[in-house]
Amino acid sequence: MTTVLSSRDSTREFAFEKADFHKVQNMLFKKAGIKLSDAKEAMVYSRLARRIRALQLTSFNDYLGVVDKSEPELEQFINALTTNLTSFFREPHHFTALAEHLKQHPEVTTIWCAASSTGEEPYSIAMVVAEAFGSFKTPVKIIASDIDSKVLQKAKAGIYPLASIAKIPVQRQKQFFHKGKGANEGKVKVVDELRHMVQFKKLNLTDAKWDVKGPLDIIFCRNVMIYFDKPTQLNVLQRMVGMLKPAGLYMAGHSENFNMCTNLVRPVGKTIYRPVH
Ligand SMILES: C[S@@+](CC[C@H](N)C(=O)[O-])C[C@H]1O[C@@H](n2cnc3c(N)ncnc32)[C@H](O)[C@@H]1O
Incomplete structure (x- = not known):
């Protein structure tokens, strides 16, 4: 089982509770069909922390509230969480x-x-x-x-x-x-x-x-x-x-x-x- 770090992780700028991560998982699945495994928790934190900072918010909870109401931020949310690895003539x-x-x-x-x-x-x-x-x-x-x-x-x-x-x-x-x-x-x-x-x-x-x-x-x-x-x-x-x-x-x-x-x-x-x- 993967441990989701809590707000007590002092190295983190924003509190990131298990419930926040689950909200992100649910929202990404609902909006894009993408299933995020628990192993992606650290990746989610670092990519979305950038958005929280850019919007000058102070918590994941506030951020997810914005994503829920704003089409442009939903787009940013999806852009931040997709994996885009590709290359020319991949699988030739x-x-x-x-x-x-x-x-x-x-x-x-x-x-x-x-x-x-x-x-x-x-x-x-x-x-x-x-x-x-x-x-x-x-x-x-x-x-x-x-x-x-x-x-x-x-x-x-x-x-x-x-x-x-x-x-x-x-x-x-x-x-x-x-x-x-x-x-x-x-x-x-x-x-x-x-x-x-x-x-x-x-x-x-x-x-x-x-x-x-x-x-x-x-x-x-x-x-x-x-x-x-x-x-x-x-x-x-x-x-x-x-x-x-x-x-x-x-x-x-x-x-x-x-x-x-x-x-x-x-x-x-x-x-x-x-x-x-
Ligand atoms: C790993 S890349 C694969 C790129 C390319 N097809 C290849 O094989 O090299 C996966 C791509 O799927 C896109 N993607 C993920 N969920 C999607 C969805 N629900 N609808 C359309 N594209 C999606 C991502 O944005 C990402 O660019």
Whole structure:
């Protein structure tokens, strides 16, 4: 059992009782479907203490009262508590499969990247699409969404540390990135033509309605389901699969296994699924 430190922890600026942590857990689950384990208590304290300080409040209780009443602070609360780890061509077998699928199905028109974080994933998709068509002008619409408005802003800007493209082959680096000079030394920017291939939008996967129109050819929904509980995962999967064309593909994250959902999907590769309808 994890011990939740109490207000008696003298190293802490704000009192953080077990009840405060449970309120945070409940609110994040209700608003974003995210299940925070007890092990995240220290992370929650440090990330939300920043918000309490910024708002010049004095307690978690007051802060959670503000989150409850204010849409903008709810957005900050969610932004503070999401985990946004991602990288270019993460889990590279999905991009090989994407290139193969585009060869076999040149009629592909819509790809949805459903938890796109800071943009490395949808830009990796866009690079593969641009290569498949030999052009930045393609018939493929790439929609990228995330619940976190802060990561979406970063994604739209398309500016990354130079180190983040170190593993990308030089040919791709040259074609798809500008290297910063002077004050921008050490940074890269995705070329405008690639940026314009991706349409970013804020979308909460646990909302009853999604502003994405089917039918879709491919859904990348990777490394987000792990934060949801089982019923939420199944609900999101069912709704997504219902939007896919019969030959469509659903790409899952490395620890997201839907092999048992035989009524919805069948595996056609490593964490790659096809709808059964
Ligand atoms: C670990 S990142 C995964 C990024 C990328 N898909 C990848 O695999 O590299 C998880 C992302 O899911 C987003 N997320 C969490 N809950 C969400 C929800 N309810 N709706 C939409 N996005 C959510 C987070 O903001 C975060 O950017």
